[in-house]
Amino acid sequence: MATKPYKQLGCLDVQPAGGCGFQVRAETEAELMQLVATHAKQCHKLESIPQEMAAQVKAAIKTVTVTV
Ligand SMILES: [Zn+2]
DSSP, X not given: OOEXXXXXXXXXXXXXXXXXOOEEEESSHHHHHHHHHHHHHHHXXXXXXXXXXXXXXXXXXXXXXXXO
């Protein structure tokens, strides 16, 4: 059994009042930001993530250990 660190972020971590239960996990921060951007576009009608929000997203990213 091996463990692997993953980056994890929930929509609620960035927008607690948003009521969106979306959660994402990725191996790298870059990959995670990409998934967040796709979600923001599809679910929140954000064509691109404003710089201010990107900073909030990065601050809210947690590293979790996943057993693979
Ligand atoms: Zn969301």
